[in-house]
Amino acid sequence: MTQTLTLRRPDDMHLHLRDGAMLAAVLPETARHFARAIIMPNLVPPVVTGAQAAAYRDRILAALPDGMSFEPLMTLYLTEATDPADVAAAHASGLVKAVKLYPAGATTNSQSGVRDFDKVRGVLEKMAEIGLPLCVHGEVTDPSVDIFDREAVFIDRVLDPVRRATPGLRVVMEHITTKDGVDYARAQGTDLGATITTHHLIINRSHILAGGIKPHYYCLPVAKRELHRLALREAATSGEARFFLGTDSAPHPDHLKEHACGCAGCFTATNTMSLLAHVFEEEGALQRLEVFASLNGAAFYQLPPNEGTLTLVKGDAVDFPAKIESGAGPVTVFDPGFPVHWKVQD
Numbered sequence: 235m236t237q238t239l240t241l242r243r244p245d246d247m248h249l250h251l252r253d254g255a256m257l258a259a260v261l262p263e264t265a266r267h268f269a270r271a272i273i274m275p276n277l278v279p280p281v282v283t284g285a286q287a288a289a290y291r292d293r294i295l296a297a298l299p300d301g302m303s304f305e306p307l308m309t310l311y312l313t314e315a316t317d318p319a320d321v322a323a324a325h326a327s328g329l330v331k332a333v334k335l336y337p338a339g340a341t342t343n344s345q346s347g348v349r350d351f352d353k354v355r356g357v358l359e360k361m362a363e364i365g366l367p368l369c370v371h372g373e374v375t376d377p378s379v380d381i382f383d384r385e386a387v388f389i390d391r392v393l394d395p396v397r398r399a400t401p402g403l404r405v406v407m408e409h410i411t412t413k414d415g416v417d418y419a420r421a422q423g424t425d426l427g428a429t430i431t432t433h434h435l436i437i438n439r440s441h442i443l444a445g446g447i448k449p450h451y452y453c454l455p456v457a458k459r460e461l462h463r464l465a466l467r468e469a470a471t472s473g474e475a476r477f478f479l480g481t482d483s484a485p486h487p488d489h490l491k492e493h494a495c496g497c498a499g500c501f502t503a504t505n506t507m508s509l510l511a512h513v514f515e516e517e518g519a520l521q522r523l524e525v526f527a528s529l530n531g532a533a534f535y536q537l538p539p540n541e542g543t544l545t546l547v548k549g550d551a552v553d554f555p556a557k558i559e560s561g562a563g564p565v566t567v568f569d570p571g572f573p574v575h576w577k578v579q580d
């Protein structure tokens with residue numbers, strides 16, 4: 235008997251679409267399965283103002299192939315010069331759904347991010363007042379902190395103090411990779427959410443480094459040891475409202491991944507829903523995939539759940555494309571390293 239799973243159309247609450255030819259190449263990969271996504275603003279130059287977000291939204295919609303529907307949920311890139319009034323206006327108009335905090339130097343295109351948190355105090359206070367969420371790349375940049383500890387240290391040194399100093403600020407811990415992140419999220423109220431990526435449910439740090447270095451498994455925050463992957467699986471499949479899908483699908487052309495100083499980011503848009511069905515089935519939680527991918531994120535962002543549905547069918551191992559063409563060169567699709575039998579029905 236064929237096994238099928240139908241869920242409400244999912245949302246991706248953390249997505250990199252880039253711009254230009256890369257945008258045109260990767261957008262259909264997401265729009266095929268997802269109704270909406272929170273669009274990351276780390277372009278070069280970054281999307282800082284409401285006007286820039288409106289223009290980027292127009293470019294995304296212009297790149298959407300005929301017959302596909304997709305709603306980009308725009309974000310602003312927080313800088314030390316961000317104007318609270320501009321943020322408030324972009325939120326009031328309905329254009330912007332979140333502001334993104336990159337500690338300066340923490341990840342791809344984060345140079346314009348925040349160094350001195352006192353300089354963004356006014357923006358954060360305005361956001362708390364109007365209920366606009368802050369999405370956080372949660373890693374310290376202190377070079378003396380081991381890269382595998384940077385998330386846990388960020389929680390203590392930055393995240394918790396900022397939240398205490400700004401009561402009412404709604405925060406999303408993006409792409410959590412540790413049991414420390416899971417435990418912290420669980421100890422907070424409904425003003426805190428946490429996204430979990432597809433790839434962090436699948437790989438641990440040994441997958442990156444054992445048997446040869448795998449540049450396509452390198453992303454930030456870097457995958458941690460197995461106990462953390464297991465904690466993320468438990469959290470994602472728990473059904474708890476604070477945990478929801480943000481794939482962090484982050485395309486880079488292969489020549490920049492397979493490089494002496496390779497870029498961080500895994501491209502999972504193409505096969506994310508199949509991989510998630512595989513993971514949730516392994517965890518005996520297929521019935522909670524919809525909560526994780528389609529309901530919890532929408533609820534956190536105070537959006538209605540999507541009307542449409544998506545059906546996955548279990549059958550022969552699926553042949554995903556190894557790469558997609560991007561205009562800037564091929565982009566490798568995340569390869570979990572095991573056969574996957576769940577396919578999204580056309």
Ligand SMILES: NC(=O)N[C@@H](CC(=O)O)C(=O)O
Binds near residue numbers: 482485
């Ligand atoms: N996750 C990554 O490894 N890379 C992201 C940036 C980010 O989300 O930190 C990217 O933009 O490439």
Ligand SMILES: [Zn+2]
Binds near residue numbers: 454
């Ligand atoms: Zn990030």
Ligand SMILES: [Zn+2]
Binds near residue numbers: 484
């Ligand atoms: Zn990201």
